Amino acid sequence: MRYSILFASLLLTVLAVGCREKVETSGEGFSVNRRSAKPAAEAPAPLTGTPASQRVDLVSKGVGPVTSMELPDALNADLLAKGERYYNRLCVACHRIGKKSIGPALNGILARRSPEWIMNMTMKPEEMVKKDPLARDLLQEYDGSPMANQGLSRDQARAILEYLRTLK
Numbered sequence: 745m746r747y748s749i750l751f752a753s754l755l756l757t758v759l760a761v762g763c764r765e766k767v768e769t770s771g772e773g774f775s776v777n778r779r780s781a782k783p784a785a786e787a788p789a790p791l792t793g794t795p796a797s798q799r800v801d802l803v804s805k806g807v808g809p810v811t812s813m814e815l816p817d818a819l820n821a822d823l824l825a826k827g828e829r830y831y832n833r834l835c836v837a838c839h840r841i842g843k844k845s846i847g848p849a850l851n852g853i854l855a856r857r858s859p860e861w862i863m864n865m866t867m868k869p870e871e872m873v874k875k876d877p878l879a880r881d882l883l884q885e886y887d888g889s890p891m892a893n894q895g896l897s898r899d900q901a902r903a904i905l906e907y908l909r910t911l912k
């Protein structure tokens with residue numbers, strides 16, 4: 745009998761402590777979670793806070809043959825159809841749509857990079873990862889797996905760019 749009372753009070757104490765702890769943790773809420781989750785998530789990109797693939801830089805034109813270009817507002821249907829074919833032949837193995845793969849998903853890339861930067865990355869990826877800081881960080885984020893230079897002409901790269909404009 746005495747044991748069962750002892751046991752019951754022990755149980756109550758454990759429950760009480762348990763409840764109090766629960767309240768305390770949920771009371772501190774998000775800040776606790778964020779503090780513990782952030783350093784782990786950012787560990788692969790120690791140089792700056794945001795992973796390179798999510799950084800927005802519409803000013804840099806990168807390093808390579810394309811130094812300036814204007815994109816007309818309207819899409820060019822011929823160019824777009826060609827670009828989609830090239831993309832499906834040459835890019836889709838590493839760049840899936842809407843999903844990270846061997847390389848980053850290229851959806852919305854024109855909201856993160858200038859057209860020149862994209863053209864240079866498409867045509868001269870090895871030069872870009874050597875000389876362009878953002879491309880270099882990207883390579884690091886993707887564990888040093890480099891993007892292949894497939895010897896694309898400027899016209900081919902331009903057609904692919906037209907297709908990339910449609911991937912939101």
Ligand code: HEC
Nearest residue numbers: 797834835838846847848865866882883886889890891892
């Ligand atoms: C062999 C795999 C592979 C192929 C094929 C490939 N890429 Fe990539 N790409 C990558 C990787 C990996 C990265 C990330 C940076 C790095 O490692 O060089 C990347 C990065 C990029 C970026 C920069 C993305 C960002 O978020 O800034 C662009 C633009 C790009 N690729 C375009 C293309 C286009 C266009 C094609 C097709 C002509 C293509 N890539 C083919 C692997 C590939």
